[in-house]
Amino acid sequence: MKRVRKAIFPVAGFGTRFLPATKAVPKEMLPVVDRPLIQYAVDEAKAAGIEQMIFVTGRNKGAIEDYFDEAYEIERDLIDKGKRDTLRLLDGTRLPAGGAVFIRQQQMLGLGHAVACARDLIGDEPFAVLLPDELLWNPKSPCLAQMTETYEAKGGNVIAVLEVPADHTHRYGIVDPGTVDGLVTEVKGLVEKPAAGTAPSRLAVIGRYILQPDIFPLLARGERGAGGEIQLTDAMAKLIGQQPFHAQTFTGDRHDCGDKAGFIQANLALALERDDISDSIRAFMKTL
Ligand code: G1P
Numbered sequence: 001m002k003r004v005r006k007a008i009f010p011v012a013g014f015g016t017r018f019l020p021a022t023k024a025v026p027k028e029m030l031p032v033v034d035r036p037l038i039q040y041a042v043d044e045a046k047a048a049g050i051e052q053m054i055f056v057t058g059r060n061k062g063a064i065e066d067y068f069d070e071a072y073e074i075e076r077d078l079i080d081k082g083k084r085d086t087l088r089l090l091d092g093t094r095l096p097a098g099g100a101v102f103i104r105q106q107q108m109l110g111l112g113h114a115v116a117c118a119r120d121l122i123g124d125e126p127f128a129v130l131l132p133d134e135l136l137w138n139p140k141s142p143c144l145a146q147m148t149e150t151y152e153a154k155g156g157n158v159i160a161v162l163e164v165p166a167d168h169t170h171r172y173g174i175v176d177p178g179t180v181d182g183l184v185t186e187v188k189g190l191v192e193k194p195a196a197g198t199a200p201s202r203l204a205v206i207g208r209y210i211l212q213p214d215i216f217p218l219l220a221r222g223e224r225g226a227g228g229e230i231q232l233t234d235a236m237a238k239l240i241g242q243q244p245f246h247a248q249t250f251t252g253d254r255h256d257c258g259d260k261a262g263f264i265q266a267n268l269a270l271a272l273e274r275d276d277i278s279d280s281i282r283a284f285m286k287t288l
Pocket of ligand 1: 204206
């Protein structure tokens, strides 16, 4: 079985839900406590053994490239001043030479299209996809690492899922479930954003995927699905039956940072885990 070495981060979106903040700053660079959203996803990928991070970017996303580059002036200054502890805060931003690849999605034609942009960079091997909007928090056992274990046991394709309320299913890719074995559910079907009352379950896709490269020819067909977009979910649905396909129920906290409320909640939840600020945050929240 081929190891999962590469991950795709679709980061071309305009982030309109966060305007005006995202007029000049990529959504993925908005901080949760003190780290930009993209850092959480990259850390999760690293923890699962991913070696190459492929960012599918677009216009006005240059800050992401700068972020994963060396910041010579800052680093020199911190070294000169002997501020080793501060310098260490940049450790997560360092990727090995060749470990960060940037490719542009010229047109916003959907998540499936964004993933398809990385086809030649992936080649003929399994790969991961991480949607950085979804902050999946379990520092001891990160989501992609949970999935990698299942991938190593079952092969094929593995997606992360969580149960959502019935009146939220229309916002997600939803699994038609087969046999359940603990946290691992066989996937019999997938439907993107089912109309209210038509969802086959409440198991929602939460933005983490381990996929086989056989998905690329399916994406290349360019078929439009929900919202007129080229949907990753639709291409995945076509792989079911041809290859093993499993859903891994994530154990940990999910914060939907594509949504303003979810983003603020992520900041509060993660701030409360920080020794240096949790007391003052807690005290302040009590006053509200
Ligand atoms: C995308 C996927 C959807 C998934 C969701 C998770 O939708 O298409 O299947 O459930 O991410 O956040 P989007 O939120 O980009 O509309």
